[in-house]
Amino acid sequence: MSLTNTIASVDLEVLAGYDEAQEEGEPDFxxxxxxxxxxxxxxFFNAIHEGLTNHDxxxxxxxxxxxxxxxxxxxxxxxxxxxxxxxHLTSNQETTGVELLQCLRHEFARVEEILLAERQRRMx
Amino acid sequence: xxxxxxxxxxxxxxDDDPIIRHLVTRLTANEGLQPVVVxxxxxxxxxxxxxxxxxxxxxxxxxxxxAGLDVIRFMNTEKxxxxxxxxxxxxxxxxxxxxxSFAAGVxxxxxxxxxxxxxxxxxxxxxxxxxxxSKNRLHERS
Numbered sequence: 001m002s003l004t005n006t007i008a009s010v011d012l013e014v015l016a017g018y019d020e021a022q023e024e025g026e027p028d029f030x031x032x033x034x035x036x037x038x039x040x041x042x043x044f045f046n047a048i049h050e051g052l053t054n055h056d057x058x059x060x061x062x063x064x065x066x067x068x069x070x071x072x073x074x075x076x077x078x079x080x081x082x083x084x085x086x087x088h089l090t091s092n093q094e095t096t097g098v099e100l101l102q103c104l105r106h107e108f109a110r111v112e113e114i115l116l117a118e119r120q121r122r123m124x
Numbered sequence: 125x126x127x128x129x130x131x132x133x134x135x136x137x138x139d140d141d142p143i144i145r146h147l148v149t150r151l152t153a154n155e156g157l158q159p160v161v162v163x164x165x166x167x168x169x170x171x172x173x174x175x176x177x178x179x180x181x182x183x184x185x186x187x188x189x190x191a192g193l194d195v196i197r198f199m200n201t202e203k204x205x206x207x208x209x210x211x212x213x214x215x216x217x218x219x220x221x222x223x224x225s226f227a228a229g230v231x232x233x234x235x236x237x238x239x240x241x242x243x244x245x246x247x248x249x250x251x252x253x254x255x256x257x258s259k260n261r262l263h264e265r266s
Binding site: 014020021023033037066068069074 | 140141142143144146147150151154186188215236237238239240241
């Protein structure tokens with residue numbers, strides 16, 4: 001594992017970049033993205049867990065790949081980095097896969113805190 | 125004057141990631157296009173069997189059931205679909221994969237992560253550009 005702590009958990013500037021897609025009179029688009037991310041990320045964790053448990057490496061990698069893509073696009077960079085490492089493991093590294101999944105869940109707790117604070121700020 | 129033309133141009137979006145799908149749908153609608161959204165390549169394939177009324181298509185490279193490239197390969201076999209330019213969104217960095225995608229008939233590539241501005245620029249190129257799409261596709265067919 002080569003996890004690094006130099007990458008930001010969440011780059012809120014990336015997220016704020018989506019303000020330009022905001023339509024007048026519509027719900028806050030960034031809040032919609034935050035809500036979607038917070039509800040979808042645990043589904044990806046479950047898919048990775050299921051893949052690792054059932055030795056279905058392809059499904060685990062696919063879920064990690066999707067999580068990497070959406071995380072990076074929302075500026076959730078540390079999650080994207082861990083998902084990238086998971087995606088590129090080989091099939092004989094399931095133990096590392098389980099460890100990385102734990103890292104993802106741990107990191108998600110931090111991300112959730114940051115995103116919920118941003119959500120609160122935008123809604124107030 | 126034809127009255128059969130829809131007021132807005134329709135664009136097909138296929139992505140299995142609900143977050144990117146939501147993002148792309150919004151950014152596309154903001155450009156005045158009408159997004160027609162499906163959540164995997166298989167659904168895009170089924171839709172394209174009966175509907176070719178799209179000014180462009182946006183596919184994720186990696187989707188369950190049928191990947192973006194597989195959908196394009198199907199489009200290459202249907203004359204009515206050859207004119208539809210395709211933007212491929214991917215987080216893959218593999219140059220060989222990109223080269224294969226262009227060879228298969230992908231019109232434009234957009235790597236993830238992308239900014240709204242990058243997406244909009246690429247989208248405008250896709251739907252307003254003078255791509256010789258069918259020439260590329262016919263080349264792939266031959």
